Amino acid sequence: MSPRRTLATAGRVLTQIRHDPRTIGLMLVVPSLLIGLIAWIFVDTDVFDQIGPAMLALFPFIIMFLVTSITTLRERRTGTLERLLTLPIAKLDFILGYTIAFGLLAIAQAAIATAFAVWVCGLTIEGSIWLLFAVALADAVLGTTLGLLVSAFAATEFQVVQFMPAIVFPQVLLGGIIVPRAQMPDVLQAVSDWLPLSHAIDALNAVARDSEDAAYVGGKLLILGAFAFGAVVLGSITLRRRTP
Amino acid sequence: MSSDAVVTVDALRVSRGRHEVLHGLGLSIPRGSLTGLLGPSGSGKSTLMRSIVGVQARVSGKVLVLGSPAGSRALRGRVGYVTQSASVYDDLTVRQNLAYFRAIMGAPRSDIDRALEQTGLEAEADRLVGSLSGGQRNRASLAAALLGQPELLVLDEPTVGLDPVLRNDLWAIFRELAAAGTTLIVSSHVMDEASRCDRLLLMRDGSLLSDLSPTELLASTGAADAEAAFLELIRKSDAA
Numbered sequence: 001m002s003p004r005r006t007l008a009t010a011g012r013v014l015t016q017i018r019h020d021p022r023t024i025g026l027m028l029v030v031p032s033l034l035i036g037l038i039a040w041i042f043v044d045t046d047v048f049d050q051i052g053p054a055m056l057a058l059f060p061f062i063i064m065f066l067v068t069s070i071t072t073l074r075e076r077r078t079g080t081l082e083r084l085l086t087l088p089i090a091k092l093d094f095i096l097g098y099t100i101a102f103g104l105l106a107i108a109q110a111a112i113a114t115a116f117a118v119w120v121c122g123l124t125i126e127g128s129i130w131l132l133f134a135v136a137l138a139d140a141v142l143g144t145t146l147g148l149l150v151s152a153f154a155a156t157e158f159q160v161v162q163f164m165p166a167i168v169f170p171q172v173l174l175g176g177i178i179v180p181r182a183q184m185p186d187v188l189q190a191v192s193d194w195l196p197l198s199h200a201i202d203a204l205n206a207v208a209r210d211s212e213d214a215a216y217v218g219g220k221l222l223i224l225g226a227f228a229f230g231a232v233v234l235g236s237i238t239l240r241r242r243t244p
Numbered sequence: 245m246s247s248d249a250v251v252t253v254d255a256l257r258v259s260r261g262r263h264e265v266l267h268g269l270g271l272s273i274p275r276g277s278l279t280g281l282l283g284p285s286g287s288g289k290s291t292l293m294r295s296i297v298g299v300q301a302r303v304s305g306k307v308l309v310l311g312s313p314a315g316s317r318a319l320r321g322r323v324g325y326v327t328q329s330a331s332v333y334d335d336l337t338v339r340q341n342l343a344y345f346r347a348i349m350g351a352p353r354s355d356i357d358r359a360l361e362q363t364g365l366e367a368e369a370d371r372l373v374g375s376l377s378g379g380q381r382n383r384a385s386l387a388a389a390l391l392g393q394p395e396l397l398v399l400d401e402p403t404v405g406l407d408p409v410l411r412n413d414l415w416a417i418f419r420e421l422a423a424a425g426t427t428l429i430v431s432s433h434v435m436d437e438a439s440r441c442d443r444l445l446l447m448r449d450g451s452l453l454s455d456l457s458p459t460e461l462l463a464s465t466g467a468a469d470a471e472a473a474f475l476e477l478i479r480k481s482d483a484a
Contacts, residue, residue: 008347016335019372079331082299083388088320089348242301242315244260 001090009089009097013071014104027067028109031059032116039121052123053204054177056132060109060140061197062168068102068147069160076151082243091236099144099232106140126210131217135207138224139200145231152238171197176205196227250275250396250427251296255305258291265291266450268305273429273443278422280441281431282474288450289431290328293398296429297325310395321349324389324397328404330381331388334374338365338384341373342391351392359387362417379406383414390421397421399430403437415440438470446474453477 017024035055042048075081084094114133117123125132150167154160174184174192181192181202192198203220206212249272258266266288273279281289294300295307298315307314310322332341342356360366363383368376373384382402389397399418403411415437418428422442430441438444439458446453446461454461454477458470467473 004350005348008344012333012336012340012344015340016333019335078334079327079329080333082327083325083331083345084348086297086299086315086320086323086325087345087348088317088350240301242299242303244301 001092001096005089005093006096006100009094010100010104013098013101016071017101017105023067024105027063027105028112031063031109031113032120034059035113035117036121039117039123048121049124049208051177052117052121053125053132053208054175054201056110056113056117056136057139057175057197057200057204058172058177060106060113060136061143061200062164063109064102064106064140064143065147065150065168066161066164068098068144069151069154069163070147070157072098072148072151073154073157073160077156085239085241091239091241092232094239095148095232095236098148099141099228102144103141106144107137110136110140123208125208127207127217128214131214132204132207135200135203135217135221135224138221138228139197142196142200142224142228142231145228145235149231149235149238152235171195174198175201177201196224199223248275249273249308250310251429252308253292253296253306256292256295256307257304258288258295258300259302260291264450266295269452271445271452271455273427275427276422276425277442278418278428278430278440279443279445280438281429281445281447282435282438282470283433283447283453285433287447289433289447290400291450292447293325293400293429293431297323297398299325321392322395324392324394326382326385326389326397326399326402328400330373330378330385332373332381332385335372337370337372338376338387339369341384342388345388346391349392355391355393359390362390362420363387364413379410382406386414386417393426395427397426397428399428401431401433403432403434411437435469435471435474444470446477448478448481453481 038055039048039052110133114136118125118129146167150163151160154163174188174195175197181189181198199220203217206217251273253269253271256266256269257264269292281292283289291300295303296309296314298319309319312318339356342359346355360369363386365380365383365387368380373381376384386402403414418430422428441458443457444461445455456464461470461473465473465476467476
């Protein structure tokens with residue numbers, strides 16, 4: 001592993017994205033628009049204050065997952081990855097380079113979405129807004145790393161898009177947005193304990209209501225970090241220098 | 245086998261799915277030579293090249309490159325590889341592509357301008373690769389492989405789809421590189437490119453039909469050109 005090669009890769013990915021302003025626009029603006037839409041739907045109720053925090057986890061997670069998985073799949077398909085792997089670059093350099101590049105975009109995205117939800121849509125946050133931002137960011141990075149991992153198992157863009165309902169939707173359904181996790185059947189509740197998005201939503205709710213202490217939120221952040229770390233490690237294991 | 249061989253292949257077998265696609269190949273490639281790998285599409289040329297570069301899975305037998313097993317860590321950056329389709333980033337300029345690969349290889353910065361010059365891409369350096377013609381994209385891909393001055397260059401059908409003038413230019417580049425001591429393996433399914441090589445490997449159905457110089461090939465088959473010689477070799481091997 002070498003920091004120089006990791007940073008060169010991150011810089012290269014960011015330069016590629018810079019040449020695609022439409023993608024940047026979509027990544028930065030769409031989550032805020034969707035959050036605004038939900039706030040509007042529930043304008044005369046207190047529902048937005050209940051599910052708004054979860055939305056901060058949801059949209060950045062889904063969008064980073066999609067963008068990352070498709071970008072890396074494209075790299076596999078065009079032969080640039082094969083060329084790279086004949087060069088002196090560690091597999092972890094490649095994965096971390098992508099994680100850093102998309103992580104930086106995730107920071108911008110999470111900052112805009114959080115600011116929009118709080119100051120434009122009037123989402124009530126009892127706890128620290130910085131902690132809220134930290135969880136939203138961890139969640140976007142998690143989406144990035146899961147996207148990197150999933151792209152290893154897809155041969156086409158078509159398959160990558162199918163991974164969305166397979167991997168993202170169950171986490172959304174079981175994450176406690178529709179029905180609080182505590183009210184779900186025991187089996188589903190146990191399953192949801194093993195899904196990273198559940199912990200992100202727990203943490204965001206805790207910050208929004210200031211119902212738990214910082215140690216609780218820190219613990220949830222650690223869980224998200226562990227999932228992201230696991231995805232990075234698995235991603236670099238599934239990256240093969242030799243292919244059939 | 246000569247101790248000066250850059251590539252030594254012995255009893256190389258490769259399987260894909262349930263099929264064996266290379267059936268026990270043996271060959272050696274001397275330093276500083278320009279070797280043409282010819283054969284119809286599907287004959288196993290790309291698989292052999294991928295085995296030499298070390299990106300092919302399910303390989304058995306021996307493939308030694310520059311004294312190390314193919315694909316080993318010591319070889320990364322010493323072997324330049326250009327895949328059949330241009331493996332460069334469409335959404336970067338030619339120069340940005342080269343700058344990235346240079347940083348990965350740890351090659352000197354001056355290599356970027358040298359590679360641009362060698363491939364005649366100076367005027368296109370600041371254009372996005374995605375906006376270039378097919379031939380220019382192939383040359384951009386080749387330029388990336390020239391960074392760091394690899395000792396062995398493995399080029400998979402670099403001239404496919406190019407007009408005769410560009411093809412001529414590329415072969416001139418290959419000759420120059422070989423003259424400067426680089427070993428090149430260039431695959432093609434265009435038989436008239438054969439006369440430009442020092443040595444010819446003719447492949448068919450995953451086996452090596454012959455390993456001769458162009459003059460030896462014509463002399464041994466009595467044919468007038470490489471195409472006819474190839475047909476003659478196939479006839480002989482079918483009869484045997």
